[in-house]
Amino acid sequence: MQKAEGRRQKAEGRIQKAEGRRQNTEGRIQKAEGRRQKAEGRMKHEEGIILNS
Numbered sequence: 001m002q003k004a005e006g007r008r009q010k011a012e013g014r015i016q017k018a019e020g021r022r023q024n025t026e027g028r029i030q031k032a033e034g035r036r037q038k039a040e041g042r043m044k045h046e047e048g049i050i051l052n053s
Helices: 002-052
Strands: none
Touching: none
16 A cells, blocks of 8 residues: 555656746746847847937
8 A cells, every 4th residue: 555655656746846847947938038028129229229319
């Protein structure tokens, strides 16, 4: 009985680990997307300054 319980817990741990990894990846992607948008906004801003001068 205990052996089965241990196996179940082990499997649960693996699932949680995979879920954490997935969230981590998602967070990194969002972070990169935010940086890209920020850079794009900066470039547009610089362009506007150059055009307006």
